[in-house]
Amino acid sequence: MKHLTWFIVFITTAALAFQGSGGTTRAPQRVFRLDGGEVTYVVGVNDSGQLQMIYWGKRLPASQEFTTPKSGQSLSSFDMSSNTTPQEFTGWGEGLYVEPDLKITFPDGNRDLVLKYAYHTTSRDELDVVMKDISREIYVKVQYHIDPTTGIVRRSAEVSNRTGTPFTIEQVASGTYHLPRATNYQLHYVTGRWAGEWDLQQQPIHGGKTVLESRRGTTGSQNNPWIMINHASDHDEDQGDVWFAALGWSGSWQIAIVQDAVKGVRVTAGPNAFDFSYYLKNGETFQTPYFYGGFSDRGVGGASRLLHRFEVDSLLPHAPHPKLRPVLYNSWEATTFNVDETGQMALAEKAADIGVERFVMDDGWFGRRNSDHAGLGDWTVNPTKFPHGLKPLIDKVHSLHMDFGLWVEPEMVNPDSDLYRKHPEWVLNFKGRPRTEGRNQLVLNLAREDVHDYVLQVLDKLLNDNDIAFLKWDYNRNWSEPGSPAAPAEQQKNVYVNFTRSYYDILQKLREKHPNLEIESCSGGGSRVDLGVMHLTDEVWPSDNTDAYDRLLLQEGFTYAYTPAVMMAWVTESPTWVNQRSLSLDYRFLSAMQGSLGVGANLNKWTQEDFAAARKMIETYKSIRETVQRGDLYRLMSPREGEQSVTESVSRDGKQAVTFAFLHSSSQLYPFPRIYLRGLDENATYTLRVAHGTMRDDTPQQATGGYWMHHGIDVELRGDLQAAMFILDRQ
Ligand code: DGJ
Numbered sequence: 001m002k003h004l005t006w007f008i009v010f011i012t013t014a015a016l017a018f019q020g021s022g023g024t025t026r027a028p029q030r031v032f033r034l035d036g037g038e039v040t041y042v043v044g045v046n047d048s049g050q051l052q053m054i055y056w057g058k059r060l061p062a063s064q065e066f067t068t069p070k071s072g073q074s075l076s077s078f079d080m081s082s083n084t085t086p087q088e089f090t091g092w093g094e095g096l097y098v099e100p101d102l103k104i105t106f107p108d109g110n111r112d113l114v115l116k117y118a119y120h121t122t123s124r125d126e127l128d129v130v131m132k133d134i135s136r137e138i139y140v141k142v143q144y145h146i147d148p149t150t151g152i153v154r155r156s157a158e159v160s161n162r163t164g165t166p167f168t169i170e171q172v173a174s175g176t177y178h179l180p181r182a183t184n185y186q187l188h189y190v191t192g193r194w195a196g197e198w199d200l201q202q203q204p205i206h207g208g209k210t211v212l213e214s215r216r217g218t219t220g221s222q223n224n225p226w227i228m229i230n231h232a233s234d235h236d237e238d239q240g241d242v243w244f245a246a247l248g249w250s251g252s253w254q255i256a257i258v259q260d261a262v263k264g265v266r267v268t269a270g271p272n273a274f275d276f277s278y279y280l281k282n283g284e285t286f287q288t289p290y291f292y293g294g295f296s297d298r299g300v301g302g303a304s305r306l307l308h309r310f311e312v313d314s315l316l317p318h319a320p321h322p323k324l325r326p327v328l329y330n331s332w333e334a335t336t337f338n339v340d341e342t343g344q345m346a347l348a349e350k351a352a353d354i355g356v357e358r359f360v361m362d363d364g365w366f367g368r369r370n371s372d373h374a375g376l377g378d379w380t381v382n383p384t385k386f387p388h389g390l391k392p393l394i395d396k397v398h399s400l401h402m403d404f405g406l407w408v409e410p411e412m413v414n415p416d417s418d419l420y421r422k423h424p425e426w427v428l429n430f431k432g433r434p435r436t437e438g439r440n441q442l443v444l445n446l447a448r449e450d451v452h453d454y455v456l457q458v459l460d461k462l463l464n465d466n467d468i469a470f471l472k473w474d475y476n477r478n479w480s481e482p483g484s485p486a487a488p489a490e491q492q493k494n495v496y497v498n499f500t501r502s503y504y505d506i507l508q509k510l511r512e513k514h515p516n517l518e519i520e521s522c523s524g525g526g527s528r529v530d531l532g533v534m535h536l537t538d539e540v541w542p543s544d545n546t547d548a549y550d551r552l553l554l555q556e557g558f559t560y561a562y563t564p565a566v567m568m569a570w571v572t573e574s575p576t577w578v579n580q581r582s583l584s585l586d587y588r589f590l591s592a593m594q595g596s597l598g599v600g601a602n603l604n605k606w607t608q609e610d611f612a613a614a615r616k617m618i619e620t621y622k623s624i625r626e627t628v629q630r631g632d633l634y635r636l637m638s639p640r641e642g643e644q645s646v647t648e649s650v651s652r653d654g655k656q657a658v659t660f661a662f663l664h665s666s667s668q669l670y671p672f673p674r675i676y677l678r679g680l681d682e683n684a685t686y687t688l689r690v691a692h693g694t695m696r697d698d699t700p701q702q703a704t705g706g707y708w709m710h711h712g713i714d715v716e717l718r719g720d721l722q723a724a725m726f727i728l729d730r731q
């Protein structure tokens with residue numbers, strides 16, 4: 001009977017679409033088109049009832065028609081049609097050897113899954129296509145949304161079990177993006193590790209599969225769930241077709257990039273299939289994470305700018321109007337765990353004096369937290385360090401016209417804590433097996449309802465009892481022994497998904513209860529940065545590496561995928577703890593001003609000159625931060641390619657362009673290469689303001705956008721580790 005219902009729905013929607021199209025014979029009911037920004041995305045139901053990619057790229061005229069797609073030919077008996085058809089969402093069945101989007105084991109041991117079109121619903125920017133297995137009551141709603149401004153497509157899928165019995169999902173993806181056959185595709189992605197995140201890689205796409213992944217329980221920095229693909233011949237910041245994709249998921253994840261038998265490229269992403277399963281009961285649905293995909297014909301720089309625009313206007317918690325990041329001070333590198341009322345008050349006074357707007361007390365304020373050996377889990381104020389609670393410090397910070405932020409690491413517990421002594425069963429573990437510690441801590445099993453409730457309640461109380469504007473939410477190790485002894489055997493692996501959902505739920509609920517609260521996603525640096533967490537947090541910490549030269553490289557890698565609007569960057573000590581490299585205060589400021597500025601140095605060691613210089617830099621930053629945080633970023637010279645690094649940000653209204661230039665070391669009397677600006681109005685006049693450094697003495701004070709872009713500008717930078725900054729104001 002149910003089959004009959006689906007059939008009737010199909011006929012009805014088909015008829016409506018047919019009439020709407022003016023009655024041609026091209027069967028428009030089988031073709032679905034999404035347009036947004038400068039992008040068109042078209043899929044269709046092919047002659048085998050599969051959902052198939054038709055076109056993804058530059059926006060096509062509205063009058064362009066598409067024919068019903070034909071499924072791919074079997075190449076041979078070794079590569080049946082299911083492997084050569086660019087299917088948008090595949091079940092593992094029908095001789096499929098490429099990455100499936102869904103693989104299920106049924107209670108009877110059967111594992112065959114063949115999904116065919118059942119019906120669809122559409123609205124302006126959305127399309128849902130429901131697929132159904134050829135015999136079982138399994139429905140997959142393949143979901144699309146296109147962002148009207150950037151054309152970024154959001155893919156996801158909802159798997160419904162109406163079979164009458166539970167089944168086990170062995171692998172699930174949000175969907176597959178396809179690029180047509182080409183022989184010169186090039187893949188861009190990032191690799192990394194603690195203090196060395198955001199290392200850009202590029203490699204040709206060859207036959208076979210490339211898997212980028214995290215098996216760590218959270219996003220990780222070894223890979224980040226983001227890729228770009230362009231044609232090798234087009235490798236240019238501002239020219240050429242680029243497709244990009246990013247998964248919004250902060251748990252273990254994978255992106256598989258497969259060049260198939262006909263050299264088409266498939267990009268499939270979802271929760272990592274390694275050690276994964278999800279036990280789905282009858283009547284339940286499984287919603288996948290969002291998998292975003294975009295296109296730009298303006299090179300990798302254009303693709304990054306599109307992503308930045310999307311993140312700021314559509315993704316961040318307060319999009320399209322997220323607040324500009326305040327200049328913050330953070331105590332970590334100054335005091336580590338040795339925080340107390342007097343010391344923090346003294347730092348706060350100094351921070352306020354240079355123009356800081358937010359004072360953040362880092363680790364060490366709670367429980368018996370005097371080192372990383374104890375205290376995590378006990379979120380009560382340490383009475384020795386803060387005999388009167390946090391209130392006197394917070395009041396002091398407010399009296400200095402700053403707001404107050406606090407460090408927390410709520411998903412972790414030290415075995416040396418009251419919480420662990422009371423609830424040793426709350427951590428991820430396999431029964432009777434050792435528990436591997438990282439930084440002397442274990443991971444709380446957030447997938448447990450009682451742990452979720454405890455973490456939520458403890459943070460809620462902290463925020464109710466204290467006037468806290470900002471939480472720096474840290475996470476300093478990855479999973480080991482990911483067992484959930486209290487869960488039934490068949491549901492053990494649900495923890496991979498349920499942990500992340502619980503984490504998101506806590507963030508969401510805290511935001512609802514405390515609407516003015518801002519949160520930073522920090523994970524010992526940049527180990528939890530992705531489009532999932534960015535939807536629930538206001539900023540991220542890209543790396544614990546605060547060496548201002550290293551930061552040029554890290555920040556460049558970061559901005560391929562993520563906006564400077566969330567990229568926190570602190571000015572810290574010189575020589576840096578990372579490399580023992582000595583850098584001037586100006587250099588350190590200019591490097592950090594490319595993102596969202598913070599200060600993390602020990603202000604107790606600063607001279608009067610340092611304070612004066614910092615005051616000036618912070619004042620300048622406030623005058624350009626909207627341009628840096630909201631504007632269009634142009635990576636003019638890459639620190640990876642030589643001695644120089646130059647970035648330019650152009651404000652959205654086009655009135656201001658801010659350029660940062662850095663020299664590693666000059667040699668053989670060579671001048672700094674000429675800088676050619678981008679993104680200016682050719683005919684408008686711009687006045688030059690040199691905020692730091694010197695321009696060649698024949699540089700005009702005013703010139704047209706055309707002059708600055710085509711003639712260029714010469715910066716006088718010589719020596720080692722030098723930096724300059726100039727601003728162009730449109731008249
Ligand atoms: C790791 C963070 O990335 C640091 O900034 C600092 O907050 C420490 N944790 C504190 O333990």
